Amino acid sequence: MHIVFVSREYHNSKRGGGIATYLHDLISMILDHGHQVTLITASDDTRTNSIEVEGNFTKINLEGGDFIIPQVEPGMITMKKFRIFFRFFSYRLKVLREVLKLKNVDVLEVSEFGAESVFFKNFDFPVVYRLQTSSLLDRNNGGVFKFRPKLIPNFFTGYFEKRVLSSADYLTSCSYSLKDWTSKYFNIPADKINVLYNPINLKKWQFQRTEESLASTKILFVGTVSYEKGVGELVEACKILKSKGIDLTLTIAGKLGGYGKNLQQELKDEKWCEFLGHITKKELNTIYESHSIAVFPSHWEALGLVTLEAMFSGALVIGSAEGGMSELIDDQETGFLIQPKDAVTLSHLIEKVLNLPLPEKSRISKNAVQQVIESFSDKKIVPQFISYYQQVVDDYHANSKAK
The missing domain is CATH 3.40.50.2000 (Glycogen Phosphorylase B;)
Structure with missing residues (x-):
């Protein structure tokens, strides 16, 4: 299979967190199983584009991200912090254009976090939405944030996260806890969400x-x-x-x-x-x-x-x-x-x-x-991911023929 991942962060990024670790481990193990992988992610320096190719793995680093890393791009830090608003749509259009350039894609996975899939529709391959943690999730109480002015970026992004999930056909979650949260607060039927734990390599x-x-x-x-x-x-x-x-x-x-x-x-x-x-x-x-x-x-x-x-x-x-x-x-x-x-x-x-x-x-x-x-090891979890992706591909094409 040719599996594409879209992610705001990845291994060795200065913004890297749990999602970056999950993707790095999963991608490396999928490659070990002989599949082709393309990753579309954001450059830490939002002024630069680059492409890295190693064997069956292609990593596309996009310019124009909607964030700021002060030690990478110093100067006018306060203004650049508003990029979440004035670069939100332009960066996601860049993501869409990169996806449309790809050939022979079998399945694409994108996190709900950041709503990078806001322009995704009418592809000739299925899109899997991976629940990692919404911008609206309040870690202090396991609920949804109450509105405060400083949380406007969370509510802005969270609106689009909720919108893209409402029309998703294929959903996975990294835990039952997050599955239950999403079902409750985003009104997503629980039976639409498959739990696949993040593997450890x-x-x-x-x-x-x-x-x-x-x-x-x-x-x-x-x-x-x-x-x-x-x-x-x-x-x-x-x-x-x-x-x-x-x-x-x-x-x-x-x-x-x-x-x-x-x-x-x-x-x-x-x-x-x-x-x-x-x-x-x-x-x-x-x-x-x-x-x-x-x-x-x-x-x-x-x-x-x-x-x-x-x-x-x-x-x-x-x-x-x-x-x-x-x-x-x-x-x-x-x-x-x-x-x-x-x-x-x-x-x-x-x-x-x-x-x-x-x-x-x-x-x-x-x-x-x-x-x-x-x-939770790679030998236990990774075959579950590959099997799920194949089921999604088969289901997508079966439904397409039925239409």
Whole structure:
């Protein structure tokens, strides 16, 4: 098959997050199965176009994106932040034109996030809409944002996200939690949405977890450092434990942003807390295996690939009970679940995990690794994607002939 992906972000982009990781892993594994893949994405420098070809993979980097990365395009930052409005349609027309240039496409997948498919219609191939997380989803309560002036960009983009999904024939979701949210708030029939978990590419990771590492008091957070990710509550929980005389360290790895930079400044004199900023997967490999506990106390999360990465490293994972993480962790068996937004309760759970006997830590660690291999690995998930794409292609052409 020739499978096309359209995405606002991708691997090594300075804007890269969970969607970028999902696509990089999925594309690399689809290529391993012998299929052809084309990716249409936005250049970090919105002044440049480029095309990269490697074997069966073509990556098209488009100019004119509706975002700004200050360190890439300095100057007039305030004005450039309005690109979401004055470049919204022009960039999506560029995406459409690139799609129309492609030959022998079997199926195209595009995320609902960003509504990049707003002009898609009347192709001679099917379009799969991948639910990743709408601009309207309020991670603080798992609902929809209440209107505030600073959220106008979310409501502007969210309007078009909702519109494109209303006419979609083929929908997938990265979790049941996000499927339920979309069905409820966007009025999409639940039976139209197929859940295909984001796969983890096990070949990317070479962990050498030791029992000694599980006995350490090194705590880790990986991901965008934001309020909604619960990083503030994690820091407060660690402060509580430090006040009780527990000699722990906290490593925070991921993009900072305004909230993260303020938190970093607040903790600049605290030697027990280290901010690493954005790091590579190779660096992250060593970081995972050297920490005993990984904590992801998000207020709400569609899935959380870092949760699977940490579990596969053998870390003792504490994840949020709200959203998709609850579908990944078997509480007390492969990790631990906690209700978010409560630093005191989180401190109690971290202390409990730190004080577990080493054989119990080892049992949970091994269970987590095995669960990832059996339920979320590339060998398990990628064939499900390929099978789904083929079913969509067959269904699309069968319906086209019937018309």
